[in-house]
Amino acid sequence: MAMHHLQLLTKNKLGKSIVRSFTDAPVKETRFLNLTLKNPVGLGAGFDKNALFLNELEALGFGFVEIGTVTPLPQEGNEQPRLFRLPADKALINRMGFNNDGVDIVARRLEEWRTKKAGSQEKYPLIIGGNIGKNKITPNENAWQDYAACFTRLHPFVDYFVVNVSSPNTPGLRALQDKDALRKILLNLAMINNGKAFAKPILLKIAPDLTREQVDDVISLALEIQLDGLVATNTTIDRSNLSTPLSEIEAIGAGGLSGRPVQQKSTAIVKYITEQTDGAIPIIASGGIFTAADAKEKLEAGASLIQIWTGFIYEGPTIVKHICNHL
Numbered sequence: 030m031a032m033h034h035l036q037l038l039t040k041n042k043l044g045k046s047i048v049r050s051f052t053d054a055p056v057k058e059t060r061f062l063n064l065t066l067k068n069p070v071g072l073g074a075g076f077d078k079n080a081l082f083l084n085e086l087e088a089l090g091f092g093f094v095e096i097g098t099v100t101p102l103p104q105e106g107n108e109q110p111r112l113f114r115l116p117a118d119k120a121l122i123n124r125m126g127f128n129n130d131g132v133d134i135v136a137r138r139l140e141e142w143r144t145k146k147a148g149s150q151e152k153y154p155l156i157i158g159g160n161i162g163k164n165k166i167t168p169n170e171n172a173w174q175d176y177a178a179c180f181t182r183l184h185p186f187v188d189y190f191v192v193n194v195s196s197p198n199t200p201g202l203r204a205l206q207d208k209d210a211l212r213k214i215l216l217n218l219a220m221i222n223n224g225k226a227f228a229k230p231i232l233l234k235i236a237p238d239l240t241r242e243q244v245d246d247v248i249s250l251a252l253e254i255q256l257d258g259l260v261a262t263n264t265t266i267d268r269s270n271l272s273t274p275l276s277e278i279e280a281i282g283a284g285g286l287s288g289r290p291v292q293q294k295s296t297a298i299v300k301y302i303t304e305q306t307d308g309a310i311p312i313i314a315s316g317g318i319f320t321a322a323d324a325k326e327k328l329e330a331g332a333s334l335i336q337i338w339t340g341f342i343y344e345g346p347t348i349v350k351h352i353c354n355h356l
């Protein structure tokens with residue numbers, strides 16, 4: 030079922046209750062930072078980049094949705110085709126390239142959504158993360174300004190932020206995972222945050238391809254600047270050990286790999302960070318979660334929340350319910 034079908038279905042009360050009868054998940058109240066969530070299962074960034082489907086996603090049972098990656102200016106992203114299925118590997122390869130409506134339109138959309146919801150007295154309102162990035166045309170030395178612009182514009186309308194420096198599809202972006210570049214971006218956001226009446230948690234999303242030394246740098250920086258948490262991990266550029274024939278993979282071309290092939294890498298990073306810090310850094314785990322067992326693996330490795338993306342494509346709209354039923 031495509032998102033626009035779901036959108037039609039959930040437009041009225043009857044449709045909404047029909048959808049909910051298939052997807053309603055048991056409540057698994059979860060606290061994370063200053064947030065209370067209906068359950069720890071979220072939708073990863075890049076699915077609802079423009080905050081268009083929040084009501085529909087809420088009806089599917091998600092405890093939280095991370096919108097974005099949003100950039101200051103709208104951008105089209107890479108040429109199509111840019112998303113490929115690798116069913117033999119339960120994986121996807123994508124090179125979307127931060128296609129999005131730009132922060133201003135997305136902020137207005139969120140504002141409208143919040144206004145409509147105001148006074149609705151729900152016990153567990155859908156938690157919204159704002160995943161922010163830089164425009165392709167912005168040189169890395171000015172990237173901190175792009176993050177600041179998105180942060181400031183979205184601040185009133187999201188519950189937490191994720192600084193994305195780990196997408197493989199914006200040339201040079203992952204170089205911002207270098208400690209000094211990161212410190213500059215994150216300290217500036219912390220400063221803006223401290224000037225607000227209500228500070229919002231700031232997390233950093235990291236790649237699964239970081240070396241041990243790079244992960245150590247992220248850990249020490251996170252502790253140094255009192256970062257609120259990490260999202261581990263984004264897609265990988267490693268294509269070893271796939272079942273899909275090499276010729277098919279090569280024909281696809283560049284992009285980030287998600288799903289089963291990233292599962293173990295991402296769990297290993299969650300586990301490593303948890304062990305090195307005695308659990309001092311809150312973690313949202315992302316990478317290869319399809320089932321409740323996969324979710325448990327991440328939680329046992331030290332994550333507090335989990336996000337799905339590729340699993341949503343392969344398992345379908347009842348995935349949240351199935352995971353929550355067995356947590």
Ligand SMILES: Cc1cc2nc3c(=O)[nH]c(=O)nc-3n(C[C@H](O)[C@H](O)[C@H](O)COP(=O)(O)O)c2cc1C
Nearest residue numbers: 073074075097098123263287288315316317338339
């Ligand atoms: C088509 C597609 C687009 C994505 N776009 C973004 C994005 O804009 N920002 C981001 O931080 N992550 C993005 N991701 C990464 C996912 O949020 C997630 O971290 C990654 O796919 C690993 O989780 P999974 O194995 O459950 O898919 C994207 C993933 C896919 C498949």
